[in-house]
Amino acid sequence: DAGVIQSPRHEVTEMGQEVTLRCKPISGHNSLFWYRQTMMRGLELLIYFNNNVPIDDSGMPEDRFSAKMPNASFSTLKIQPSEPRDSAVYFCASSDTDKGNQPQHFGDGTRLSIL
């Protein structure tokens, strides 16, 4: 049973570069969430989609961050231009809200380091 798949697992890049994080949700799940984890702020919701439509992006820190979900099996989180304070672990999660109270399943994250 394939879980949520995120790529890359690790990304190291220089300040100012564009960064694209990718997520493949669990097949059949209709909600997708992007979270960021840092020591200082813990786990924070950035944005979530339902049936490929963005529902709440109030957690996106700045205009430098953008997220898309072109189809039910793929989503991207893009940072342009990247800054050192964007260094964090970024998690994608998915759930099947058509089945009532279903939990969110998390991928293993992308560890992003901006130098």
Added chain:
Amino acid sequence: QQQVKQSPQSLIVQKGGIPIINCAYENTAFDYFPWYQQFPGKGPALLIAIRPDVSEKKEGRFTISFNKSAKQFSLHIMDSQPGDSATYFCAATLRGGGADGLTFGKGTHLIIQP
């Protein structure tokens, strides 16, 4: 403003002991309270969850106690084992488990000593 406060930040318990992790929330509209377990290099994994119409829920060695009037809930791990050493997060959300984003506590780093 932190909507879910979790304590303690870290906890060391001897094998067989009962670690207790506490959380308090502010938003009375929250209606689903999951606990997640996270191992290093892995994403959070759902452990157990409760709704506010229930005061206690037990699954295996894990129990959630819920106090709606106090807006508090806690996780108890019975007969703790070294393999339970991990970071534990409480969370809260609106509209059920998967329909809305989760608001997480800051996490508790738990160590179970052999």
